[in-house]
Amino acid sequence: MIQVRGVRVHNLKSIDLDIPLNQLIAVCGVSGSGKTSLAFDTLYAEGQRRYLETLSPSARQYLNQLPKPDADQITQIPPAIALRQNTSQRHFTSRGLETTAGIESGIQHYLRLLFSASGQIFCPDCEIPISPQSPETVLAFIKTLPTDLRFQICYPVTTEEHSSPEIMQELKQQGLNRVILNHEEYQLSDDLTEPLSQFDTNTHEILVVLDRLSTRSFDDSRILESLEFAFNESAGKVTLLVMEPLSGQTTGIPFQIGQRQSFRFDFSADMSCPQCQREFAQPEPQLFNFFSPSGVCTNCGGSGLISIESSGGRSAETCPHCQGSRLNASALAVRVNGSNIDQLGQQPIQQIGAWLEQFSEGLTATETKPLAPLLREIRERLSLLNELGLGYLTLNRTRSTLSSGEIQRTALTSLLSSNLVNTLYVLDEPSSGLHPADSHRVLTVLQKLRQLNNTLLIVEHDAAFIRAAEYVIELGPAAGRAGGEVIFSGPLEALLASNSSPTSRFLNTAENRALKSVPDQPTSEWITLTDASRNNLQNITVKFPLRQLSVVTGISGSGKSSLIEQTLFPLLAAELSETGTSPLADGCQSLSGAEQIDEVILLDHSFTGQNPRSIPATYLNLFDDIRSIFAQTPDARLRNLSPGHFSFNSKSGGRCPVCKGTGKIEIDLQFLADISMDCQECHGKRYQRELLEIKYRKLNIAEVLKLTVDEAFPFFRGQPALQKKLKQLKDVGLGYLPLGQPLPTLSGGECQRLKLAAYLNTSSRNKTLFLMNEPTRGLHPLDIQSVLNCFHYLLTAGHSIILIEHNLDLIRAADHIIDLGPEGGAEGGRIVVTGTPAEVAAHPTSYTGMALNAKFS
Known part of the structure; x- marks a missing residue:
């Protein structure tokens, strides 16, 4: 057992737990109940801290700065590895270049080693080997x-x-x-x-x-x-x-x-062609890395695209020098088993295994021995990607073209390929982005990892993943200060028998109400896309009803993001722009019905703020009102403090000079991930001591920023403008969110709902089409009703909503479903069925229909 005593991290109320080792453990509870505080900020943080204690003195020089979680005692904790949703989203380098599926899964690093060890240079002009x-x-x-x-x-x-x-x-x-x-x-x-x-x-x-x-x-x-x-x-x-x-x-x-x-x-004696005298670089791993000066195509800077100025404005075209490969000529001249690294990256992952076996069979025993560990690593990662259902992907696919489920599984591949034993894995919603039909793939891999004597702690809301756990910890009973208590801790069987657990309630409730067979509101207005062909879309024609809740479903990789985020949104945005020009040639033959809406808004999972200075209070302009309130207090007037003094972004304000108002100090450990710790000067409060002496209703500004939205609403009684903005956050299910939480730490679903609250705040009278990708991500099933209420409000006001969604409770509420598939990748991109939830459930081969039937019939 991992023994945890007296944990007081964030909203946890001095909790005690015995967590069994070598089991799959689900941590559940309503949003904001303290799951992340327990899993990541306590267990993972302590496991990481203790692991660092075993390192060399040069690494341990930072240990006196590493914070211990606020707990009386934590014993028997193994070394820890974590996968958070938000950290896996850091997919751009400092130069703005995007990573790929090969890099995210870790395979690309091993392929670079293989190409530098066994690659043969061929002159592309003369087609002769160079050595x-x-x-x-x-x-x-x-x-x-x-x-x-x-x-x-x-x-x-x-x-x-x-x-x-x-x-x-x-x-x-x-x-x-x-x-x-x-x-x-x-x-x-x-x-x-x-x-x-x-x-x-x-x-x-x-x-x-x-x-x-x-x-x-x-x-x-x-x-x-x-x-x-x-x-x-x-x-x-x-x-x-x-x-x-x-x-x-x-x-x-x-x-x-x-x-x-x-x-x-x-x-x-150098690498030059004996016929045309063309020179090539000596193969080494960085030559095959487009993030490195050694390997990058100098014409496009490693983006694979160049900007072209034309009469219609600027447009991006494939770089003519590297043909979109992002690598220079020396890198592309190196071949292994007849392919260069870019050609290999364009093959589906499920075909690369055969290429690797063919290469291996051609090696002598002497050549095989030094390459054996390398080939084993590549095989294992390829096998894991295939096992997770991603065999249809190519390694060159950029991260922005992957669905959220594909991103989650490529990140899992990198993490789970480490083959560690006796380790604590802490995972943030491994079900994220997965269609119910895909869940068993990830669960199978997690079970294999547990069989290696590892402990898996998953923060989850998905019923299938909670049911797969051997042990369940539920926190609650509510969010923020009303949470942080252990409601249940024990084997799954005991949870299902519990009468006091909200999670047990939704696991045991049989939903047998009839599925919706008629839309809540009839419509005669439609937007139609004809012959959509972006990525794997198979020239499909799709009709989207307006003033209804439409949901696009299908297993991961079936073409949902290609249809909505990469085809429908850019075409509508161009059509509704001032120029009115629409790039129809790219991915679609025609678009009709755009004149029936005034604007289109895409609320995606991208970061709403790229630095820890951005917080919900600044994003919704709440902070301006809060700073003005503090500046009007008698103490502030006496000291001649203006609202600007209460800004932690202003150099002339009252921010802490050491952390510059972030409250955190980043420590670069070089050989490990960076560590973020509270500033020792202000203890994470962001402000100088003088500013913290100013109080409004007995709280200083740092304490106000620690309030959740639900706590802040009654606190700011008598401030109607402020309360209106807070109410919109409550309406989208973010009542548990602290006002001062850095935005880069939010999950993708929280980012979306925060953006939605900002649009509710503007109260636009335009007829708006909202496009969203998995707004329920990170929400407990009991919290989903608040988001549905918000959607109902928008629809009643005459707006339209199209969602990409896997959550069956939300799919069930749809007026119109567009189910794509039947599979992912090349086997997807077709319309399986459209219609109401009842019509989709009646379809014999729809995975979404089968899942609806399994849960609600």
Whole structure:
């Protein structure tokens, strides 16, 4: 057992728990009840802190700064690894380049090692293999030439430091006899004044003839001696001139010497093509990394796209230099088993396994031994991606084109491929973004990980995942200060038998009310997309009803995001813009019905704020009102403090000078993930002591920012403008959210609902179409009704809503369902069925229909 005693982190009320090791444990409870505080801020934080204590002194220099969770005692905790939803969203580098499925899953790193260890360079123009040459390799080539051929061993001389006459004099002193100038052969003993006067050092070269031989008989030592001399004198260059016509299989560059036709072969100790002289970089892992200066395409900067200025404005086109691969020519010239790393990344993951086996079979025992660990890692990750149902993806797919379920599973692949044992894995909603038909895939992998003597702690709301757990911890009973207590802790069987658990209530409640067969509100207005073909969409025509709740369903990868976020939204946004131009050629043939709405708003999972200075209070402009209230207090007036002094973003305000108002200090551990800890100057309060002495209704500004929305609503009684904004946060199910929580720590669903609250705040009278992707993510089933109430309010006001959703309670509430599939990737992108929940449930092959039947019939 992990023994936890007296935990007081955030809203946890000095809780005691015994958590069994080597089991799958679900932590559940209503939103804001303290699940994250227990799982991540207590157990993961302490597991990570203790692991660092085992490291070297150079790493431990930071340990005195690492905060211990506020608890009386935590014992028997193993080393911990975590996967949070928000941290897996950091997918852009400092230069704004986007990661890919291969990078997110960890496979790309191993493929770079494989290509640098076993890659063969091929000149893309001449289609011949390139490798650094030596006297021995050139001798081997000479021995492949037909019998009775005459050839000359030469080397080129550069004229950078000396004049041509000086070079001739030096060659003569070395005992050399012949040179080739401007395609004519001369004796060094001849008068070279005239040929040298016509010699252009910029366009012509001096070829020094070392030896003239024939393939009739070979004197290996003589040839090697000449070749070694040539390589030494020319900084690694040798030129072979073959004097007779060659057979078809051996070709060289035609080279005229006087009236004689010869064929030229150039060899280099560097990576250069012997035919066209093109140079290539030595393969090493960073050469195959478009985030690295070594591998990046310099034309597009690694984005794969270039910006084109045209009469219609700026548009992005595929980079002509790298063809969208984001890598430079040297990286793309390296092949393993016939493919370069970009071509491999364009294959579906399920086909890469066969490529790898074919490559492995061609290796000798000596070659296999050093590559064995590398090949094992790649195989295991490929196998895990296939097991998680992602075999249809390509490794080159950029992260923004992946659905939330695909993102969650690629991140899981990287985490679960570590093959650690006796470790505590803390996972934030592994069910996120998964259709109910996909859940068993992730659960199977989690069970395998647990069988390796690991402890899995999952923060979950999904019934299937809670039912799969062996042990359940439920926190509550409500959110914020009304939560933080252990409602239930014990085996799943005991939870199902419990009468006091809200989670037990929804697990045991049989929903047998008839599914909706008629929309709540009839409509005659539709938006129609004709022949949508973005990504895997199979030229489908889709009709979306207006003034209704529409839900797009289907298993992960079936084309939902491609349809809504990447096709419908950009087309509607362009159609409704001032220019009125619509890029229909890209992914769709026609769009009709846009004139029936005034605006379209996409509420996606992207961060609403990229830094810890952004908080819900600033995002909804609540903070301006709060600062004004504090500035009007008698103490603030006495000290002549303005609202600006209560800003933690202003340099001239009263923010803490050490953390600059963030309340946190980031520690870069280099070899591990960065650690964030409370500032030791202000103890996480963001402000200087003078500002914290000013109080409104017995609370200072730092304490007000710690209030949840539900707590702040009665606190600001008598402030109607402020309470109106707080009410909108409560309406979208964010009543548990602290006013000062940094926005980058919010889940994707919380980000969406925060944006929705901001739009409710503007109270637009326009006819708006809201597009949302999984607004229920992170919500307990008992909290979903608040979001449905909010949607009902919008629909009643004449707006329209289209959602991408997997949650069956929300799908059940839809007026119109568009079910895509039947599978993911190339097997998806088609319409399986459309209609009301009852009509979808009646369809025999719809995965969504089957899930609705299983839960509600």
